[in-house]
Amino acid sequence: MADLGQEDAAASFDPLRPKLMRVAYRMLGSVADAEDMVQEAFIRWMKADRSEVREPEAFLRRTVTRLCLDQLKSARRQRETYVGPWLPDPVVEEDEEEDVTLPLMLALERLSPLERAAFLLHDVFGLGFEEVAATIERDAAACRQLATRARTHVREARARFQIDKKRGVELAEAFYAASRSGDMKALGAMLAADVSVHSDGGGKRPAAVKPSFGFDAVMQLHENLAALFQKHGSKLVRAGFVNGLPGFVTLEADGELQTTALDIEDGKITAIYVVRNPDKLRHLH
Template identity: 45%
Template sequence: MSKVEDFEELRPLLFSIAYRILGSVSEAEDAVQETWLRFDGSATRPTSTKAYLSAAVTRISIDVLRSARVRRESYVGPWFPEPLLADPYEDPARSAELADSLSMAALLLLERLSPLERAVFVLREVFDFGFDDVAVAVGRSEAACRQLLVRARRHMAAGRPRFEADRQERQRLATRFLDALRNGDVGSLQSLLAADVQLVGDGGGKSPQLAKAVSGAENVARLLGTVFPWLVRIGVTFEPQEVNGQPGAIFRHRDGKILQVLVLDVLDGRIQTIRGVINPEKLDHLGPVADAWAADREVKQARREWG
């Protein structure tokens, strides 16, 4: 095969590695593009194209993550990964690991690791790379990589997310939740939420967002049942959508532009966490983004007129 064919065959894997290391669709796409430029510019063909490209995209992602962490320290409010609607890489033999590692809860846990720990964990635990290839990718000895993995596993195990195993049950619960949200049915909303549920939003200071997380089924249900019917009244629509392997929804302004993405963590028949991604910079890879500030003003105007 030609270089282009070799690269395109491996592109889904390269993106999936980069996304799990970076938590950003745009940065992962840039890392994959930089990997191609390095591959295209190399004078010789590697013995293993997969090993070469995986190592290249990992090194690039580690460098990007180090600089991104500095920016994230000054981020306004909670930081969430950019929502991903579909993972381009599939491996039936590791479908469970791939799905679990894609969730926002898992990606937020990965944020606790150092860039090297994160890269080693992703390559070894998620994609089952041998320690020889992991060592080459991160520029450390195999022994050092084993130690990095031990530390990474310890951090991840301490807060490993748990989700409803039955995918159909998750989707049914999400459908009931969205119906109750659309109708402003506070009682139904509360019945679907875990007692200690949390509602958290990521606006990055660029969109209206919660001042802090809202906790407790009654508080969250009351807030959702109050706010979202007004959004519906000004023409906002929302449709169910799997996001990062978990049930969620995309909210659109009446002009069709994306307003926010909601993601639900479901366990034991209840919604445990609701995450809203509202920062427009984290949504523009999904399509045109609405002006959330303008929508907020519309809601306030509607409440003055009809409230």
């Protein structure tokens, strides 16, 4: 009977797993941590009296969100000792995921765990405040306040410029070609005056420990990198969307993957996000 119980639990849980992963990943910014939270929710689902649960999806979303709130507290402590800029794990897709882009993920990092949960559940996943309240165990009025505060913080990070998807991928491919070949003229034509570069190596692979800001600094950085690419090589694995932004995955000379995501406004690249930390790239293999 135990096996039948497990089969029954899996049959009702598995169709919801992708949705639960979306909630957990957007709460945590880590694919591995999100997978752990969803798996822990499954273990609890197997042990629960499922005949008493009227809405499995709501029950499991609450479970995952609460697990993530606990996880965020320890994640905050780990971030304080993180080497260099922290970027969320790259999620690479053929098409654009528009609800939460990389700049918005970074803005969510500045929120308290409860603000983050209220904003995501209400503004991104479209839940009513009564459901949000039941999930994070606060009253609906408090949840409204949390979401309002969060909205104020993240307003600037929400996508203001919609770039044509095809044009976005073309720009990413052109950026890859120019940055690897050392075509500085072509590269410079793509960059905004206030462009920035954020590189996450996590202390595991060489990466700048501080972001580079401004056209001149970013051009100098890419001139130095181009010399390395020409000497050691860099191979394009695929172009597409990285956390909702046009970008690409490359195989670098050390045999490790790397992702590059480009924030684009008015046809110019305003920010370049590079993830090199191998711990954050494992799921892409």
